[in-house]
Amino acid sequence: MPDTTLLIAGAWISAGLTIFLFSFLYKDNPFFKIAEHLYLGAGMGWWFQVYLFDVLKPKVWLPLMNHDWLVIIPALLGLSLITQFIPKISWVSRYGFTFLMGYGSGLAIPAGLATDFINQIGGTIQPFANLTGMSAFTFFNSVLMAVGVICVLVYFFFSLEHTGVIKKASNVGIYFLMIYFGAAFGNTVMARFSLLYGRFDKLYAFSSRENFYATQIILIGMVIYFILHGFFAGKKTASGEEAA
Amino acid sequence: MLKDKLNAVLKIDRRWIFLALAVVLFGAIMHPLGLISNKISRDTQSAYDFMNKLPAGSFVILSLDYDPATSPELNPQAMAVARHAFSKDLRVGVVTYAAGATALIEKVFSVVPGEFKKEYGRDYVIFPYQPNAVAALTQMASDIYGIYDKDKDGKDARSLPVMKEIKNYKNVSLVVCIAGTSMPDAWVAYAGDKYGVPVIAGVTAISQPGYGPYLQKKQLKGLLGGMKGAAEYEYLIKTPGEGTSGMDALSLAHVMVAALIIVSNIAIVILKYL
Numbered sequence: 231m232p233d234t235t236l237l238i239a240g241a242w243i244s245a246g247l248t249i250f251l252f253s254f255l256y257k258d259n260p261f262f263k264i265a266e267h268l269y270l271g272a273g274m275g276w277w278f279q280v281y282l283f284d285v286l287k288p289k290v291w292l293p294l295m296n297h298d299w300l301v302i303i304p305a306l307l308g309l310s311l312i313t314q315f316i317p318k319i320s321w322v323s324r325y326g327f328t329f330l331m332g333y334g335s336g337l338a339i340p341a342g343l344a345t346d347f348i349n350q351i352g353g354t355i356q357p358f359a360n361l362t363g364m365s366a367f368t369f370f371n372s373v374l375m376a377v378g379v380i381c382v383l384v385y386f387f388f389s390l391e392h393t394g395v396i397k398k399a400s401n402v403g404i405y406f407l408m409i410y411f412g413a414a415f416g417n418t419v420m421a422r423f424s425l426l427y428g429r430f431d432k433l434y435a436f437s438s439r440e441n442f443y444a445t446q447i448i449l450i451g452m453v454i455y456f457i458l459h460g461f462f463a464g465k466k467t468a469s470g471e472e473a474a
Numbered sequence: 475m476l477k478d479k480l481n482a483v484l485k486i487d488r489r490w491i492f493l494a495l496a497v498v499l500f501g502a503i504m505h506p507l508g509l510i511s512n513k514i515s516r517d518t519q520s521a522y523d524f525m526n527k528l529p530a531g532s533f534v535i536l537s538l539d540y541d542p543a544t545s546p547e548l549n550p551q552a553m554a555v556a557r558h559a560f561s562k563d564l565r566v567g568v569v570t571y572a573a574g575a576t577a578l579i580e581k582v583f584s585v586v587p588g589e590f591k592k593e594y595g596r597d598y599v600i601f602p603y604q605p606n607a608v609a610a611l612t613q614m615a616s617d618i619y620g621i622y623d624k625d626k627d628g629k630d631a632r633s634l635p636v637m638k639e640i641k642n643y644k645n646v647s648l649v650v651c652i653a654g655t656s657m658p659d660a661w662v663a664y665a666g667d668k669y670g671v672p673v674i675a676g677v678t679a680i681s682q683p684g685y686g687p688y689l690q691k692k693q694l695k696g697l698l699g700g701m702k703g704a705a706e707y708e709y710l711i712k713t714p715g716e717g718t719s720g721m722d723a724l725s726l727a728h729v730m731v732a733a734l735i736i737v738s739n740i741a742i743v744i745l746k747y748l
């Protein structure tokens with residue numbers, strides 16, 4: 231098939247699936263269901279080929295073909311995980327999980343402690359090491375950050391009853407958390423709009439003459455479907471009421 | 475009377491809001507208004523400055539870990555960063571730990587290198603997708619070829635001119651990780667903090683606030699956040715792209731949402747207290 235034909239077919243499929251999925255915002259319909267099931271099926275198939283060709287083949291099959299027998303050990307440990315689906319020999323999966331736990335913890339704990347714990351504690355304290363050379367604004371920022379960290383930690387400290395000073399500090403911690411959630415929510419809205427813009431930008435591209443007005447035709451088709459569906463559904467309800 | 479009308483406003487069918495949003499976004503796409511601000515955020519400026527100071531020929535790892543779901547935000551960032559790297563004559567090694575990124579990487583590098591007359595193998599190389607990012611990042615500390623002995627086409631990576639004198643992190647001048655996942659955290663932990671490799675991240679707007687502590691502690695040398703970060707970077711490299719055009723639509727959509735929030739809050743205050 232020529233490249234242009236493939237591109238036009240791609241534009242129609244892409245525009246169609248996008249509009250079908252967006253149509254759920256109006257109400258549930260068979261086109262949405264088709265797109266939803268297609269997405270799930272295609273996703274499963276795609277991941278299957280990724281594991282087959284990008285993981286199993288280069289990491290296990292090709293080394294074995296080159297007589298690198300050592301890969302048998304991790305391959306067997308990986309296969310052992312599947313045995314958990316067979317109750318009689320499910321105990322074998324413990325070997326694979328043990329390896330995964332040990333290996334994962336060994337890699338993650340030291341790095342996590344250094345990067346997210348010690349370094350961040352240092353980052354909270356460090357500004358106070360240079361108090362004399364600090365501007366009033368930097369000092370205020372540093373104090374604000376230190377107070378924020380301590381109050382939020384107090385909020386999550388459940389070994390002491392939250393009364394008196396602890397309760398006050400905990401309440402201040404809530405305000406810091408709310409500011410963070412507010413900022414995160416604002417950014418979330420921006421991110422969702424970016425994704426929406428991405429799809430609309432594509433729909434606009436697919437609406438061109440070169441793509442035989444894919445967006446407009448599919449959109450009009452969907453509108454006609456909803457009008458007809460509404461009309462016949464209304465008629466059916468009316469005749470049902472009459473019969474009753 | 476007024477209260478009845480306000481009650482009606484608050485009970486508006488949300489599908490009207492969806493429709494209004496669609497009209498606003500489509501309108502901005504069809505007729506751009508040029509609402510781009512030239513105010514650059516500190517973190518984007520830091521990222522730009524750091525890359526700008528690298529001497530020509532430095533080796534930069536570009537870790538592109540995003541899939542089609544986050545590509546509207548992250549693809550413009552990747553395009554802008556790749557353009558900047560090539561304009562500075564930096565050598566680029568592209569890696570990915572997101573299986574869905576491979577086709578998007580091909581798309582970026584089918585366009586950008588040609589603009590700067592850069593050649594595959596001599597100026598840049600694309601490595602294949604690798605599962606288990608942490609294992610790959612750890613291995614690269616001692617020997618990059620232990621994990622990337624071949625490029626995406628199966629060519630011997632050692633024989634490529636772009637990889638000349640590149641053995642491990644000691645020879646890497648910068649890592650730029652553009653990701654819709656938590657890959658920047660892994661780069662900071664396993665390459666930045668452990669081996670002193672400078673790391674810059676490009677993330678979705680959702681993830682942006684979470685990277686503040688890394689910036690404050692200089693574990694990240696710069697950060698691009700969402701489409702806004704891409705637009706800012708495009709402004710800095712003086713090459714407007716998808717990020718710049720997208721900001722027009724986003725700005726209008728934000729104005730609409732802010733207006734809706736203000737109107738509904740005023741309505742609630744009137745209904746409750748007046």
